[in-house]
Amino acid sequence: xxxxxxxxxxxxxxxxxxxxxxxxxxxxxxxxxxxxxxxxxxxxxxxxxxxxxxxxxxxxxxxxxxxxxxxxxxxxxxxxxxxxxxxxxxxxxxxxxxxxxxxxxxxxxxxxxxxxxxxxxxxxxxxxxxxxxxxxxxxxxxxxxxxxxxxxxxxxxxxxxxxxxxxxxxxxxxxxxxxxxxxxxxxxxxxxxxxxxxxxxxxxxxxxxxxxxxxxxxxxxxxxxxxxxxxxxxxxxxxxxxxxxxxxxxxxxxxxxxxxxxxxxxxxxx
Numbered sequence: 001x002x003x004x005x006x007x008x009x010x011x012x013x014x015x016x017x018x019x020x021x022x023x024x025x026x027x028x029x030x031x032x033x034x035x036x037x038x039x040x041x042x043x044x045x046x047x048x049x050x051x052x053x054x055x056x057x058x059x060x061x062x063x064x065x066x067x068x069x070x071x072x073x074x075x076x077x078x079x080x081x082x083x084x085x086x087x088x089x090x091x092x093x094x095x096x097x098x099x100x101x102x103x104x105x106x107x108x109x110x111x112x113x114x115x116x117x118x119x120x121x122x123x124x125x126x127x128x129x130x131x132x133x134x135x136x137x138x139x140x141x142x143x144x145x146x147x148x149x150x151x152x153x154x155x156x157x158x159x160x161x162x163x164x165x166x167x168x169x170x171x172x173x174x175x176x177x178x179x180x181x182x183x184x185x186x187x188x189x190x191x192x193x194x195x196x197x198x199x200x201x202x203x204x205x206x207x208x209x210x211x212x213x214x215x216x217x218x219x220x221x222x223x224x225x226x227x228x229x230x231x232x233x234x235x236x237x238x239x240x241x242x243x244x245x246x247x248x249x250x251x252x253x254x255x256x257x258x259x260x261x262x263x264x265x266x267x268x269x270x
Contacts, residue, residue, distance in 0.1 A: 017132035023063035023177035052118030196221035231256035
């Protein structure tokens with residue numbers, strides 16, 4: 001993979017990377033299309049990263065659909081597909097990690113200790129292997145985006161982070177590989193996440209700027225669905241992930257909740 005990527009970049013050709021964990025859906029494919037539109041060559045990685053899963057999380061059952069994924073990527077015209085093994089990404093006795101300390105414990109990091117250290121470490125390694133000019137991520141993972149932007153700034157990495165909009169189902173549910181865990185009733189219940197965000201957006205557009213009040217509006221909507229167990233509902237700065245007192249244009253409104261045993265996330269930018 002290093003040799004193939006160096007052959008691209010040394011020729012002056014632009015290289016885009018879409019890092020994924022597979023189980024591809026239209027959200028992932030939108031990243032690929034963006035890279036294809038903006039770069040000469042597009043690479044995709046598929047790696048279910050054990051470092052970002054906690055001991056009681058779903059690493060073993062995370063959907064793995066490599067054959068289907070590879071067909072989708074080939075049909076989209078992806079040039080390079082990187083599918084490393086865990087042993088290749090983490091050699092025996094590896095002891096080096098990347099920890100973006102001030103962001104690693106916020107939002108998803110607060111309920112998933114170690115998650116963002118795993119994300120930062122694997123993405124840093126992918127950047128070193130591929131050396132892309134641009135790397136493509138989805139806005140659905142807003143906390144991850146903030147973390148990776150800061151990692152790139154702090155480590156003077158020569159890569160541009162490109163963030164693509166959330167892709168939603170027709171009924172508003174944010175696309176996620178974990179949606180495959182939901183049965184029909186749970187999928188209906190999961191719509192409360194996007195509904196809560198739209199209520200907050202409507203309140204903000206009507207003139208409500210008090211961030212704690214906006215967060216409370218969102219929490220009340222989540223509470224109308226007894227099957228949904230709220231993890232967090234936050235109104236924060238999109239770069240620092242710190243709570244804000246007044247919402248403004250660009251403020252991040254983010255929610256995470258369990259529906260059954262499935263943890264889902266969603267967000268909007270006001």
